[in-house]
Amino acid sequence: MTSATVDFGIGRILSLLENESLLLSGVHGEIEKMKKELLIMKSFLEDNHKHGGNGSTTTTQLFQTFVANTRDLAYQVEDITDEFAYHIHGYRSCTKLGRAFHFPRYMWARHSIARKLGMVNVLIQSISVSMKRYSRSENHQGASSSVIDDDGSKWVNNISESSLFFSENSLVGIDAAKGKLIGWLLNQEPQRVVVSVVGMGGSGKTTLSANIFKSQSVRRHFESYAWVTISKSYVIEDVFRTMIKEFYKEAETQIPAELYSLSYRELVEKLVEYLQSKRYFVVLDDVWTTGLWREISIALPDGICGSRIMITTRSNNVASFSYGVGSRYHEIELLKEDEAWVLFCNKAFSGSLEKCRGQNLELIARKLLERCQGLPLAIASLGSMMSAKKLESEWKKVYNSLNWELNNNLELKVVRSILLLSFNDLPYPLKRCFLYCSLFPANYRMKRKRLVRMWMAQRFVEPIRGVKAEEVADSYLNALVYRNMLQVILWNPFGRPKVFKMHDVIREIALSISKAERFCDVSSNDNDDDDDDDDAETTEDYGARHLCIQREMRLGTVRTTNLHSLLVCTKHNIKLPPNLNLLRALDLEDSAISKLPDCLVTLFNLKYLNLSKTQVKELPRNFHKLINLETLNTRHSKIEELPPGMSKLRKLRYLITFRCNYGHDSNWNYVLGTKVSSNIYLLKDLQVLDCFNAEAELIKKLGNMTQLRRISLVMIKREHGSDLCESLNKIKRLRFLSLTSIHEEEPLEIDGLIATASIEKLFLAGKLERVPSWFSSLQNLTYLGLRGSQFQENAIPYIQALPKLVWLSFYNAYMGPRLCFAEGFQNLKILDIVQMQNLAVVVIEDGTMLGLQKLYVRACRGLESVPKGIEKLMNLQELHLSHVSDQLVERIRGEGSVDRSRVKHIPAIKHHFRTNNGSFYVSLSS
8 A cells, every 4th residue: 555655644633734734824824834845755665665765675674664664644733623623612612702712722722832843844854854765765775676576576476377377177157147248249240249257356367268269169269369467567668579479389380589679659560560451369468547558459450350358357347448340348256155165166165065074174164265255365365274273163163264364374475465456446536435445344235325424524525626526436436337346236226326234354464455555444243252451452553544433442542532433333331432533434334322422522523423223312412513514323222313503504514304104103104204493594514314204494494505415395285385386496406305294194385496497306295185297397307206195097108207206106196097108108117006905906007117027916906917018028127016906926936827817927016915823925937
């Protein structure tokens, strides 16, 4: 992480020195001296890193010392800035009389910051002098001719090329992918085709490609072959030379003696001349950017000989790049459990399961294998390492200390080095965001919005002119996914990643980097109880900026004064420690906490507070003192009312208070709102207001909050209609709107809505006496949910032409007996038909909703058969029937049933039902 630390250390200090708080402290002279020295240091460190030092161990150690020192200085300046901002706010918020009383304290704070910055400046001067002395010493001695690559990529390239020599019987789980890829390579398409193989580091891309490269069927098909491993810092002329040598070697032809003296143009001419009339096959292994293709494609003739190029890459951006007509890509899947077990046994027990069982190691071996999560490189390396360990105690020790083993055991060096290549290739802002993800427990399901808001609270998101911080943070997440550093485990129906996880082995490596950088630390149950005290001391020693508590522990043993994040992921009752003055993010989601300490309101720097799924019933009365708060999430907590003074939190952007109702009236009011003062309208920067009780005064002033993107209101009355429409029409960028009436028979009066063009998701719960005329103007709508609308007329013609509609939910929305989808719905993927008491027939005409993937029919007892036209929905993957008539079920149950032929193309058909013993489902697919 050296390059990241240079940027984080010196670059971060330089940006902090521009902070308004420091400029008010009267230390301009100190700041200017700092900047000059810091710029010199930054140039020196970046140049040293770029050229790899002189290759000696001493150089590496000195360089690491320099970057560690700059990191610590950055932390100090950051803390000084935050501390002084606290004092400035305290002084400014006083009355004139109060300022006179607090003036001595304010002047003391200014003196204190000047003294602390002076001490930092002395340290910067000292480090700078040491750097200059070291630089002169190195120049005097002369640099060694051997330059090492800091990330070990040359060594990793050697490991990659060794895949060419793996024997066939040592490979597991590649047959299906191998057959698919060979099919693409040997097809009859005459034009040049690029086939990309993409996957995370260590997933077996190179091994699979090498096996295909050596395949006899491939060898017989092509005339010329070349395997080229691409370095991250490749030189295109060297790539061309390697390619030429490979072609000549395969053809058993003498390599040109003048090869190393040829210019770029001469190399291109030689390659084009040699390949022009040949059917060739080139593998470009471990490609990092699309820039390589722009440089290399000119030398690979695009004739009609049926030539093929295979690219292996860790980046989805590279894999999905447009390489021309007929290009394809294959995404590597991690090994399934049985395949992983075979590979592990081959390495650890020479393929003998009896040997494993004879040593009573199968249980612990399978637990250890789980940590690899199907990653072939980790499985093979770990298996080889464990082959020398015969005792169960030795295996348990490795299981409990896998993080240490990855960092210190030479036999696992290849795993760490290959995965570190992916990390080192990340741009600096992504490095911090990626490491921050390692805070969460292993296999934790990280939600997109939660990550984005925590990153923003920590100032990880670099400002870009004209782009919202949320959009920049989203791009970071997408980049980590494209680079296979994070895995998407749940996509929303609109094609956006929603839930992520980090591979366990990658997380262990990220944690080791985080601890070394004093960035993140966790207190978990991974280690034996005997090690607990040691872990507490480690946390104390590191003084990490971000801490996650994953077990019961004594927080008094942890240094908390410099914490910027505290994440609690344990059901044990944790008492929040004092001295959290610099805390920016406090995440207590799903923890056992039931009462917040009064000292919470003193956390001046707090930007993010997550109390979701806790038992907390109220916020402290002086909650309004948290003036820097940007996110408050009380979703599914016990908080029913927000304290007075919320309107003073002028930086608040996200206010999320959604709660579920489990009481006797939950059939309609299954979502409960939170009470809040009407002067909440003073929060001009608020973007999310979810979910609040509709009160007349609040509704009238809602239009003042013009930055709102998401609004959710419940308990709406008919008489609110006019004021509600007037307010909503003033909010021009609204994307999500959810309105629920006070009870099922209370009409929603929303005909007066005009500003609907920006709405992407719309949920209306309440009686609608007519179909709103503005439905047809919802050109950006992706989701429409109608509950209790009780339409007498058919609403389908008003919405069938909406171009972006993906999900349509009808819940007691139509009172007629026949629901007909006659045309349109070209992008619809999900359709819910729920609780239509009078519904007897559903018709889907030819050419309508051809892209439908999921159909849910629930509580429609009058419906006696599946929708007419369902047999034409060839993309339908799932049909769910819940609490429907027995006649409907029997008409599709079994091969001989009346309507079986109409649904046999649907892969998954499930019948959900409820008995006295609970809810169940049976499959009707087979």
